Amino acid sequence: MGLAGATPAAASPVLWEKPGALGAPRVAGLHLQFGSDASREVVVSWHTIASVSRPRVLLGTPAGGLGRTVAAQTTTYRDAKSGTEVQVHHARVRGLRPDTDYVYAAVHEGAQAEFGTIRTAPRGRSAFTFTSFGDQGTPTLGKKNDSGIYVNDNLGSPAAGDTTAGVERIAPLFHLVNGDLCYANLSTDRVRTWSDWFENNSRSARHRPWMPAAGNHENELGNGPIGYGAYQTYFSLPDAGADTELHGLWYAFTAGSVRVISLNNDDVAFQDGGNSYVHGYSGGAQKRWLEAELAASRANPGIDWVVACMHQVVISTADKFNGADLGIREEWVPLFDRYGVDLVVCGHEHHYERSHPIRGQQSNDTRTPIPAATDTQTVDTTKGTVHMVIGGGGTSAPSNQLLFPTPQCRVITKVGPADPATGKRPPVYVLEDAPWSAVRDAEHSYGFAAFEVDPGRPGGTTSIHITFYTVTGPYGDLVPVDRFTLTRPRGNHWRQLASVQGYGASSRPCAKAPPLACEQGHGCAPYVVGRIHVAATVSQRTATSVQRMGVEYHSLAKPFPRVGDMFTLLA
Ligand SMILES: [Fe+2]
Ligand SMILES: [Fe+2]
Secondary structure, eight states: OOGGGOOOGGGOGGGGGSOOTTOOOOOEEEEEEEOSBTTTOEEEEEEESSOOSOOEEEEEETTTEEEEEEEOEEEEEEOTTTOOEEEEEEEEEOSOOTTOEEEEEEEOTTSOOEEEEEEOOOBSSOOEEEEEEOOOOOSSOOEEOTTSOEEOSSOOOTHHHHHHHHHHHHOOSEEEEOSOOSOGGGSSOHHHHHHHHHHHHHHHHTTSOEEEOOOGGGOOTTSSSSSOHHHHHHOOOOOOSOOGGGTTSSEEEEEBTEEEEEOOGGGTOOOOOSSSOOTTTTTTHHHHHHHHHHHHHHHOTTOOEEEEEOSSOSOOOBSSSOOEEHHHHHHTHHHHHHTTOOEEEEOSSSSEEEEOOEEEEOSSTTOOEEESOOOSSEEETTSOBEEEEEOOSSOSOOOGGGBOSSOEEEEEEEEOOOOTTTOOOOEEEEEEEOTTEEEEESSOSOOEEEEEEEOOOTTSEEEEEEEEEEEETTTTEEEEEEEEEEEEEOGGGSOOOOOOTTTTOBOSOOTTOOOOOOTTSOOOOOOEEEEEEOOSOOOHHHHHHHHHHTOEEEESSSSSOOTTOEEEEEO
């Protein structure tokens, strides 16, 4: 349409972008988070600088309109550098239906509503896709120099916009952000950098939760008791029972048969990578929670996959970058081994690589992980944990050009005393060979990974088909760089008979029990907590009631145990 046919100004869509009649701030940075049960609960969030009244979300279905109102709670932090107070409005929407599409409007008094959509996770074993990257930054420059020209003080790069567009092409159920979101702790104007990050990502995060793990660049001097006050305020993450000042730094949620566990590695890493050195800040609370969470996940018959999302890495073959950290190898990896974590996604190193499944560690100074298999196309994660470094989310400082020619790893084994001039503790490195290294991408600086969960069939295996994409060309085409598949037995191949409790059985462990072997021949090494003599006939009725209790038993007697037979209880 030419100018002659332009609509009158009064009807111009431009007017819809102006502030409301009362001058209220706009609904900015709209984004979603899942609750701990992603099939039932979502939090809708946005932020303002000025106070607002009646922040709320109007919710409905695509066909039914916006019939339900959910009030938002406002939380704040005051940025210690600028003195600016940021107000974040979180509307917690409960009671949603699984695997269902909703529409919503976020609004406060005097503002134009911003619209988004929600898709809840399926319940049980279902197919879905999630994506992941870390170390994104913003597609903006962060600082004005003396000439009033913006310059880069926050690792900003146009690629930080490309990766978001790439994620939207996949349209995943959720996106995992593996730490170092926007590098606000480097920038002159921290609040603007956070705002830029949400401005760039709201086009995706208002439709699908971006579930983060805090990285070292979320640690901002003076913000909150340990530096994560901005992160903890912008996000409303599932409650993990942590103290108030630690809330949101670690959490877990379930989508389908996947349990995602998000960790904050600054607690255990040796590297001094934030604005302040916070190593050991939780006093072991995060580790205690992690072990309990892993045990509960493996005891849950509805969970097949345990995926950890974190920032600093166990593996890296980049030279002259951060390297791996012995603190994580000492604190987390033995737990990942004990509870059979399938997959770890992380960032911190600004490139893409992955490990073979690793299980156990050499007894050397760096606790070198031991590869349990070397097939790079199909990986049985009951043999070991696959680590993926996906740190090419968009910064201006990629590390793909820094990979050792043959795989080696610089491991930070400790830090030296703080430099009096900078206050920073220098890392102490030990170089190791990297027999665990499986695939490395030296060619592409930027990209993300997509994870297609295939639930498989009862009695068979379940799979995750993984593709690492780079985003390329003027129209942001996705080009697959690496494809592989994780497999493991579906959890329910264990005969889900039920509790014999209440039917006269004893749950005392039995020393005479034969070694446990999986009926399906998968070589599973599950988590035996006891062996049970059956003291009553197990009928179909018993089996049904046991299933209802959600406890899995491995039957050593077929088809149904009789009095005197023995069960092994798996938890
Ligand atoms: Fe980073
Ligand atoms: Fe980092």
